[in-house]
Amino acid sequence: MQILGIESSCDETGVAIYRESAGITAHQLYSQVKLHGEYGGVVPELASRDHVRKTIPLIKAALSEAKCQPQDITAIAYTQGPGLIGALLVGATIAKSLGVAWNKPTIGIHHLEGHLLAPMLEENAPEYPFLALLVSGGHTMLVDVQALGAYQIIGESIDDAAGEAFDKTAKIMGLDYPGGPLLAKLAEQGDDSEKRFPRPMTDRPGLDFSFSGLKTFAANRIAAANVDGQEPSGQASANIARAFQEAVVDTLAIKCKRALKQTGRKRLVVAGGVSANLKLREQLAELMAQMGGEVFYPRHEYCTDNGAMIAYAGYCQYKSDKLDVGHEIKVYPRWPLSEAV
Ligand code: ATP
Ligand code: MG
Ligand code: FE
Numbered sequence: 001m002q003i004l005g006i007e008s009s010c011d012e013t014g015v016a017i018y019r020e021s022a023g024i025t026a027h028q029l030y031s032q033v034k035l036h037g038e039y040g041g042v043v044p045e046l047a048s049r050d051h052v053r054k055t056i057p058l059i060k061a062a063l064s065e066a067k068c069q070p071q072d073i074t075a076i077a078y079t080q081g082p083g084l085i086g087a088l089l090v091g092a093t094i095a096k097s098l099g100v101a102w103n104k105p106t107i108g109i110h111h112l113e114g115h116l117l118a119p120m121l122e123e124n125a126p127e128y129p130f131l132a133l134l135v136s137g138g139h140t141m142l143v144d145v146q147a148l149g150a151y152q153i154i155g156e157s158i159d160d161a162a163g164e165a166f167d168k169t170a171k172i173m174g175l176d177y178p179g180g181p182l183l184a185k186l187a188e189q190g191d192d193s194e195k196r197f198p199r200p201m202t203d204r205p206g207l208d209f210s211f212s213g214l215k216t217f218a219a220n221r222i223a224a225a226n227v228d229g230q231e232p233s234g235q236a237s238a239n240i241a242r243a244f245q246e247a248v249v250d251t252l253a254i255k256c257k258r259a260l261k262q263t264g265r266k267r268l269v270v271a272g273g274v275s276a277n278l279k280l281r282e283q284l285a286e287l288m289a290q291m292g293g294e295v296f297y298p299r300h301e302y303c304t305d306n307g308a309m310i311a312y313a314g315y316c317q318y319k320s321d322k323l324d325v326g327h328e329i330k331v332y333p334r335w336p337l338s339e340a341v
Pocket of ligand 2: 010011012304305
């Protein structure tokens with residue numbers, strides 16, 4: 001069984017093939033980062049047009065990488081939502097058209113389910129049930145995962161997502177887009193002389209998050225440092241980056257600990273772009289050691305958007321007979337994870 005996966009929800013075109021007996025046999029990715037960098041954020045219309053240009057060449061490259069022909073493909077999985085409507089429509093239209101041309105079933109996948117299942121592509125794969133911390137550019141949530149398709153959201157951000165807070169703070173600091181990884185890099189050079197940043201919403205019960213205040217706090221600290229005449233790339237900036245990162249990571253770890261206690265889960269799965277953050281990994285490893293549990297991550301290239309996670313989620317759905325019905329092209333720009341079945 002071989003599943004072709006197509007990801008096009010935002011600014012990455014990802015195509016991969018998952019083979020039941022061998023795992024991922026093709027992994028093709030085109031990032032539009034340079035295209036949008038000029039504008040400091042994703043321009044939806046430009047994103048759609050670039051997916052149009054890149055998807056078919058990447059599918060051809062994936063087939064050749066996996067040394068297989070269209071007739072060897074069992075089913076085609078594609079990201080059906082949530083995401084940018086135009087971008088989603090490109091992937092869905094190509095997937096459905098190939099489905100008709102090749103006479104293969106198609107499977108619409110929830111993008112966040114793709115992120116959540118990505119750690120299962122690793123050798124030491126988590127078993128159900130587990131607690132998941134999903135930290136990406138658009139979402140921050142704690143999900144109690146009982147089984148495939150049984151997702152209970154027990155906490156989420158009431159404003160900015162963690163990745164969004166990283167990106168916005170990085171932008172204020174004058175770093176390039178997307179600034180999250182650059183801010184994390186800068187934080188490595190920081191020392192602990194910067195004022196302690198708040199840990200939002202940790203002083204009251206509950207599992208929700210709020211990150212937009214941290215961005216404002218950082219903006220004020222940057223303004224204060226600039227008054228001292230320091231360059232944004234100087235030591236003061238690195239210290240602010242470090243204090244900001246520590247606040248985000250600490251907040252995430254505090255809420256994970258609470259959620260683990262509440263649910264009694266022993267396995268923690270961390271997924272989405274921010275799961276690439278080394279400080280977060282370090283701190284959650286400590287937490288799980290302390291709690292006698294285990295933490296699971298996707299490898300670096302499967303943290304941010306990619307086709308492998310869609311191909312794998314497609315494989316899981318195919319095995320549970322969750323195929324598209326009919327040829328209608330449907331995408332869901334807003335689609336709560338709890339409604340993914
Ligand atoms: P969603 O999946 O919610 O629709 P998305 O697909 O845009 O959002 P991802 O591709 O999962 O998000 O992740 C991208 C985000 O991850 C960006 O905000 C980026 O800054 C952040 N990110 C990536 N690497 C790091 C890192 N090392 N430290 C902090 N943030 C990071
Ligand atoms: Mg992206
Ligand atoms: Fe994503």
